[in-house]
Amino acid sequence: RPTVWVSQPLIDAAIAPLRDRVQLRTTDTVTAWSPQQIAAQLADVDGAIITLNxxxxxxxxxxxxxxKVIANVGVGYNNLDVDALSAAGILASNTPDVLTETTADLGFALLMATARRITESERWLRDGQWGQWSFQTMLGADIHGSTxxxxxxxRIGQGIARRGAHGFGMKVLYHNRSRLPAxxxxxxxxxxxDLDTLLAQSDHLLTVLPYTPASHHIIDAAALAKMKPSATLVNIARGGIVDELALADALANGRLAAAGLDVYEGEPNVRPELLALRNIALTPHIGSASLATRTAMVQMAVDNLLAGLGLDGSPSRMPSAINADAALAA
Ligand code: 8YV
Structure with missing residues (x-):
């Protein structure tokens, strides 16, 4: 039986079906694997199920x-050097679609928390400050009817657009390398x-794009300067999309009203400049974290792995291979 490394404790019920098919090497504790430890784990296995860590x-x-196969539990795969894997003939897969709506929900939750100052309000209440209430306490920005x-x-951007337009009567603008069909x-x-128009006209801007060299710091000081000082920014994609120091500076100096972040450049470390701010809602990369969706993600990774190993389906028919053509040709 092939040997498979599962890098982190995931969802047992979704991993269980593998036990009859492969020799599993699992871990009971969340582990920060070093690059050398990852190499050692991969040295004698046929497949691996891994996370973005x-x-x-x-x-x-x-x-x-x-x-033969690396099944990434997540839709984003900037943790993988796909060219290097393809050159080595190793198939890689991700978990698109199953997490789209859950992640769009979280994007909207952060948008609402940010615009209506929910986490800031809670901290104020817990700090015993309600006695200082005034008519202007915690004035936020409207969501309904805004841009x-x-x-x-x-997929996730479309889920957010749909929620905004149909659920909240928002005017929805978007920017993407390729335009959607009419x-x-x-x-x-x-x-x-275009990007400048998006920056200038948005009341609430959500970043939902893959992290690539081209999108690194696409929201930098210059981009933030094009936004309305009354605007809010939410990032649920990858930390590196936003220049966090430029963001902290804009938030501290009244050039942006508020921000909501689920992702960070140095996860799991969050910059002190961000932690020090009042007008920011922070969550620890929980975009896909509902039980149903995390279970579906692991199931999809298992399906990819089994097909890639030829145990259920075939390597050319993995449900969501990233590099099938290149890896199989190598
Ligand atoms: C993570 C994500 O995969 O899918 C993605 O790209 O960022 C998340 O769903 C999840 O946190 C597990 O690592």
């Missing part, structure tokens, strides 16, 4: 002679604009 490139697979900007219009735009109620 495990960065895997050429060095990690250099000694992995039997490794929602969506930067990145993939009928999709019409169904979503979203209008394509």
């Amino acid at each position: 495990e960065r895997i490139g050429a060095t990690q697979v250099a000694d992995a002679a039997q490794l 929602l900007g969506v930067l990145g219009m993939g 009928d999709t735009e019409a169904a979503l109620g979203a209008t394509h604009v």
